[in-house]
Amino acid sequence: MEPLADSYGRRIKSMRISITDKCNFRCAYCMPAEGLPWLKKSEILSYEELEHIARVAVSIGIEQIRLTGGEPLVRRDVPEFVRQLRQIEGLRSLSLTTNGILLKQQAKVLAEAGLSRINVSLDSLVREKFAQLTRRDQLERVLEGLAELEKYPSIYPVKINAVAIRGYSEEDVLDFVRFARNKAYVMRWIEFMPLDADQIWCKEDILTGGEIKAIIETQYGPLVPITTGDPSETARRYTFSDGVGEVGFINPVSEPFCAHCDRIRLTADGQLRTCLFATEETDLRAVLRGGKSDEELAATIHQAVWHKELKHYIGDKRFRRANRSMSMIGG
Ligand code: SAM
Ligand code: SF4
Numbered sequence: 001m002e003p004l005a006d007s008y009g010r011r012i013k014s015m016r017i018s019i020t021d022k023c024n025f026r027c028a029y030c031m032p033a034e035g036l037p038w039l040k041k042s043e044i045l046s047y048e049e050l051e052h053i054a055r056v057a058v059s060i061g062i063e064q065i066r067l068t069g070g071e072p073l074v075r076r077d078v079p080e081f082v083r084q085l086r087q088i089e090g091l092r093s094l095s096l097t098t099n100g101i102l103l104k105q106q107a108k109v110l111a112e113a114g115l116s117r118i119n120v121s122l123d124s125l126v127r128e129k130f131a132q133l134t135r136r137d138q139l140e141r142v143l144e145g146l147a148e149l150e151k152y153p154s155i156y157p158v159k160i161n162a163v164a165i166r167g168y169s170e171e172d173v174l175d176f177v178r179f180a181r182n183k184a185y186v187m188r189w190i191e192f193m194p195l196d197a198d199q200i201w202c203k204e205d206i207l208t209g210g211e212i213k214a215i216i217e218t219q220y221g222p223l224v225p226i227t228t229g230d231p232s233e234t235a236r237r238y239t240f241s242d243g244v245g246e247v248g249f250i251n252p253v254s255e256p257f258c259a260h261c262d263r264i265r266l267t268a269d270g271q272l273r274t275c276l277f278a279t280e281e282t283d284l285r286a287v288l289r290g291g292k293s294d295e296e297l298a299a300t301i302h303q304a305v306w307h308k309e310l311k312h313y314i315g316d317k318r319f320r321r322a323n324r325s326m327s328m329i330g331g
Pocket of ligand 1: 023029030068069070071072097098099119120121161162163190191192193194195196326327330331
């Protein structure tokens with residue numbers, strides 16, 4: 001079969017798998033305070049079903065898988081699932097995006113299961129601000145989770161992701177830089193996108209990566225670009241003039257990277273999404289539960305990928321909000 005590619009010639013190599021829509025936080029840029037109507041258990045793919053789709057996807061060209069949610073670690077037996085995925089021949093990288101609150105208990109078992117990389121979302125190092133944005137007063141537990149991770153260097157690198165919001169994030173930038181350089185975390189800022197369930201996003205809230213970079217440079221001087229030659233990399237990466245530490249800016253709004261996007265997403269209820277901002281999905285759960293063969297599943301994935309959206313149109317009058325918010329998609 002042809003390698004997995006879309007009609008614009010983009011090779012698709014990376015898949016985000018959401019393993020649950022539930023979450024123990026209520027970040028204002030993602031979920032409403034009261035939560036969302038959760039999926040029924042019967043709607044959610046079992047680990048066997050997820051592994052089945054992952055195996056077929058890897059056989060046709062997916063090389064990297066990232067587990068996400070909702071909060072992935074609220075689902076039971078994640079390390080066991082990591083172990084299952086690890087056995088898929090051809091899978092080159094297996095990572096996890098988490099809010100970090102359950103890492104203290106789970107870092108060890110995740111490392112033992114073979115998790116190779118991790119992203120921890122953390123928007124402020126100030127307790128009150130953290131509690132205000134996540135609507136949970138749990139900064140201490142996230143920091144304890146990060147401290148626990150230090151014991152398991154096989155999970156590397158540890159990336160800290162902060163959503164950048166104008167009027168909220170600016171004053172934390174230099175604290176984060178100090179924290180990350182001290183601990184050897186890769187610190188990254190992601191521009192706020194219109195994927196929040198409350199639909200409060202407005203373009204005035206966007207704090208661009210360029211603006212954050214300028215704040216850092218007031219203190220540290222010009223940042224030094226890190227170039228890897230991988231065009232599908234989402235972050236603009238930099239180190240400091242003394243060579244210590246790395247920061248990155250994920251700028252989907254101010255500098256869209258759609259032209260080099262190599263990602264697809266599988267939701268917890270088995271819908272394949274070929275863009276974060278997709279308004280249509282492909283029902284892989286129906287294919288799987290309909291007893292179709294692996295060839296038919298592979299052909300369905302190929303077909304969906306072929307029709308991958310050109311770009312997201314944020315800031316353009318053609319922009320349409322996605323048919324799900326971030327926690328239901330799997331960011
Ligand atoms: N619960 C986990 C976490 O927070 O890391 C995984 C799922 S969360 C949806 C994945 C990432 O999406 C997080 O880094 C979060 O900050 C980011 N995110 C959520 N809503 C966003 C939005 N409206 N704009 C930009 N990033 C967003
Ligand atoms: Fe939960 Fe992650 Fe959304 Fe925050 S960003 S509400 S932690 S899914």
